Amino acid sequence: MEKFSVLNGLVAPLDRPNVDTDAIIPKQYLKSVKRTGFGPNLFDDWRYLDPGEPGQDHSQRRLNPDFVLNQPRYAGAQILLGRENFGCGSSREHAVWALEDAGFRVVIAASFADIFFNNCFKNGVLPIVLDAEIMDRLFAEVEAREGYRLKVDLEAQTLTTPAGEVIGFEVDEFRKYCLLNGLDDIGLTLQHVDEIRAYEQRRRKEAPWLFEAG
Amino acid sequence: MGAKTLYDKLWEAHRVREDADGTALIYIDRHLVHEVTSPQAFEGLRLAGRTLWRRDSVLAVPDHNVPTTQRSDGVAGIADPVARIQVETLDRNCTDFAITEFHMDDARQGIVHVIGPEQGATLPGMTVVCGDSHTSTHGAFGALAFGIGTSEVEHVLATQCLIQKKSKNMQVRVEGEIGTGVTAKDLVLAIIGAIGTAGGTGYAIEFAGSAIEALSLEGRMTVCNMAIEAGARAGMIAVDQKTIDYIEGRPFAPTGAQWDAAVNYWRTLVSDEGAEFDRVVTLDAERIQPQVTWGTSPEMVVAITGVVPDPETETDSVKQSGMRKALDYMRLMPGTPITDIHLDRVFIGSCTNSRIEDLRAAASVADGRKVAANIKQAMVVPGSGLVKRQAEAEGLDRIFIEAGFEWREPGCSMCLAMNADRLEPGERCASTSNRNFEGRQGAGGRTHLVGPAMAAAAAVAGHFIDIRELDEPG
Ligand code: SF4
Numbered sequence: 001m002e003k004f005s006v007l008n009g010l011v012a013p014l015d016r017p018n019v020d021t022d023a024i025i026p027k028q029y030l031k032s033v034k035r036t037g038f039g040p041n042l043f044d045d046w047r048y049l050d051p052g053e054p055g056q057d058h059s060q061r062r063l064n065p066d067f068v069l070n071q072p073r074y075a076g077a078q079i080l081l082g083r084e085n086f087g088c089g090s091s092r093e094h095a096v097w098a099l100e101d102a103g104f105r106v107v108i109a110a111s112f113a114d115i116f117f118n119n120c121f122k123n124g125v126l127p128i129v130l131d132a133e134i135m136d137r138l139f140a141e142v143e144a145r146e147g148y149r150l151k152v153d154l155e156a157q158t159l160t161t162p163a164g165e166v167i168g169f170e171v172d173e174f175r176k177y178c179l180l181n182g183l184d185d186i187g188l189t190l191q192h193v194d195e196i197r198a199y200e201q202r203r204r205k206e207a208p209w210l211f212e213a214g
Numbered sequence: 215m216g217a218k219t220l221y222d223k224l225w226e227a228h229r230v231r232e233d234a235d236g237t238a239l240i241y242i243d244r245h246l247v248h249e250v251t252s253p254q255a256f257e258g259l260r261l262a263g264r265t266l267w268r269r270d271s272v273l274a275v276p277d278h279n280v281p282t283t284q285r286s287d288g289v290a291g292i293a294d295p296v297a298r299i300q301v302e303t304l305d306r307n308c309t310d311f312a313i314t315e316f317h318m319d320d321a322r323q324g325i326v327h328v329i330g331p332e333q334g335a336t337l338p339g340m341t342v343v344c345g346d347s348h349t350s351t352h353g354a355f356g357a358l359a360f361g362i363g364t365s366e367v368e369h370v371l372a373t374q375c376l377i378q379k380k381s382k383n384m385q386v387r388v389e390g391e392i393g394t395g396v397t398a399k400d401l402v403l404a405i406i407g408a409i410g411t412a413g414g415t416g417y418a419i420e421f422a423g424s425a426i427e428a429l430s431l432e433g434r435m436t437v438c439n440m441a442i443e444a445g446a447r448a449g450m451i452a453v454d455q456k457t458i459d460y461i462e463g464r465p466f467a468p469t470g471a472q473w474d475a476a477v478n479y480w481r482t483l484v485s486d487e488g489a490e491f492d493r494v495v496t497l498d499a500e501r502i503q504p505q506v507t508w509g510t511s512p513e514m515v516v517a518i519t520g521v522v523p524d525p526e527t528e529t530d531s532v533k534q535s536g537m538r539k540a541l542d543y544m545r546l547m548p549g550t551p552i553t554d555i556h557l558d559r560v561f562i563g564s565c566t567n568s569r570i571e572d573l574r575a576a577a578s579v580a581d582g583r584k585v586a587a588n589i590k591q592a593m594v595v596p597g598s599g600l601v602k603r604q605a606e607a608e609g610l611d612r613i614f615i616e617a618g619f620e621w622r623e624p625g626c627s628m629c630l631a632m633n634a635d636r637l638e639p640g641e642r643c644a645s646t647s648n649r650n651f652e653g654r655q656g657a658g659g660r661t662h663l664v665g666p667a668m669a670a671a672a673a674v675a676g677h678f679i680d681i682r683e684l685d686e687p688g
Binding site: 027032091113119132173174192 | 251253262297347362372373468535651
C-alpha cells in the first residue's frame, strides 16, 4: 500500500447525499479480475452521455458537460468533497480502486458507509469526516474559487485552506499508523500467528462442530 | 458479569486479541466466496506467496455473473467473454486452493446468501463473512455476519481473522402483530424509512420484538438482508426453536452428540435480560402497511396507500436536493398516488426475496391471473437450484408460466444486472431486490422495491396495487 503523509491537492465537489458504490463504479466493470484500470469508469453513468461497456475506448465516448467532475477546472483533482452517507451500498472495493485510479487520495464527507470507509484505508485513500456545517462552507469555498486546494496533513490531522484556516480532523490511531507507514494488514496480523493458533485450539474444544463441517 | 447483548456475546467469543485502543483481531468461522470480489484476493495471496489458512471454512459459488437462461453448457455457455473469464477464474482458484465450490451446473448452486443457510453452512454463533454487503442476511441465525471488501477477503483467506473495532449496539424492536398482506420485506422497508439509510451506520443491529419473533427464518433473512441498507454492516436475530428446527438435518449441520452440544450452546445466543443498547428504536407492527419505494435510496419509501412526497415539504436542504434528483431520475411528480405508477417490468428474485416462501407468496397472487399487457417482462428467478427444484415439486413453476411470468435459472440476475438480465434506459420495474439506486438494474432503469406478493400483484395489474384489495381471480 502506498504511504500517505501530506497532500496538497486540488479539490472537486460532488454535492449530493447517498453517493452509492453503484454510482461510483457501475456493475459492468466489476467483471474485471484486476485491481487497476477502473479510473476511466469512475462515476460512469454520470460522467458520460452514452452507455459504457468494459473493453471500450472510453476516450471516444461523449462526456456529460453537466457533470461537475467533467469541468476543466476540476481536472487533476486529488481531493473529493461529498455529503452524507458517501459510499453506501455494495462492498465492492472496486469503488475505491476507481477513485484511486482516477487520482483521488482523499475523500471528505459528512459521513461514510462503514464498508467503503474501511476499504479506503486498505488502499491508501484517506476518508475524512467533517461536520455538515464545515462541509457546507467547504462546498461554497470550492465553488467560489477556481483552483481551490487543500493541504491535508495526516500526521498533524489537519486540513489547511487557501486562506490559511486550519481545520482538525479525527482518525483512528491504528489506521493512521498503517497509512503513514504504508503497512500491509496481513503482514501485521501474521505477527500474531501463535495467538490465532491458541484461539483455534481453545475454540475447537468449546465448539468442535465449527471445525468439522464440510 | 453484566448483562450482554447477542452482539456482545458473538464479539467476545471470536476475539483473538485486542489492543488498548480497541483494535481487535476477530476470528472468522465461515467464509463465503463468489466470483466478483475474490479474483484480486486470490491473486494477492499468490503474489505474496501466502497460503490459505483454513480451507474447510471456505465455500464458493458463482452467482452474480451467471446466465439465468439455459445452463446445460456450463461455464462455456456464458456468452459475455469478460464474465466467463471471471467465473473460470473462480473455478481455477477453487481448484488450486482445494476449496469446496458449487459449480454453475450443480443443483446446489445459487445466490451465496441463499445457499449458505440452505446448506447449514451458516450456523448460529458463527462469524460469517463474504465479499458482499448483503452478508448481513446470515445474522438471521444468531450469527455475526457482515460484508467485507476484497482486501479483507484476502486477509481472511490468509489469516482466518479480520482487524476490527467493535460496533455499537442498536436494537430495533417491532412489537405487535403485522396485518394481512404485510410481509417481512414491508417491515424492513418501514424500518429503513424510519431510521434512514445511514441510521445504522457504526452499529450492529439486533432485530427483536414479537413481530420479528413471529417471522419464519426466511422472513428473518429478508429483514437481516437489508440491515446494510440501513447502514449497519451486521443485522441479527436471537436464536429460538425455529432457528434450530430450520438447521436440523442440513448437509453442513452437525449431527449426533455434536448436534446436542451445539444446540445447548446456540440456546444461549440471545440478548440477556437487561442488556444495554446504545440506541433502541421501536416500531408498532400494526401500523406498518405494504411498502413501495419511490426514489433512488431505500429510505425513500412510502406505504402503498400513500403518494409520492413533495420535496418542498422537506426542511433539510441536502435532503431536499437529494429528493429532487431522485424524482427527476425516477420521472415522478410529487403527489402522484403510488397505485398510479405503471410498470414495464417485474423482477422477483435476489437474496432478499428468492426463497421458497417468497415464491409461494408470489405464486399465490399469480395463480389464476395473467400478467398485464403493458408489462414487457415479468421474471421469477429462484435463489438456488434447490429452491427451484422445491418450487417445481410444488407446481409453482406452472402457475408462474401460465400467468405469463418467465421461470429462470438461479442467480443474482436483475438484482444488479451484471448478466444479460437488465432494464433498458427509462424502464420502470417493480423489484423484490434490495437496492433502488440509479442504474442498479441497468443504466437509466428505474427501480421500485416491494415484497414478492406486491411485485406479483403489480405484474397482473400493470401498476402498483394494494395486495389487500386484489379482486378474486377470474
Ligand atoms: S442477489 Fe443482489 S444483493 Fe444479493 S448477492 Fe446477488 S447482487 Fe448482491
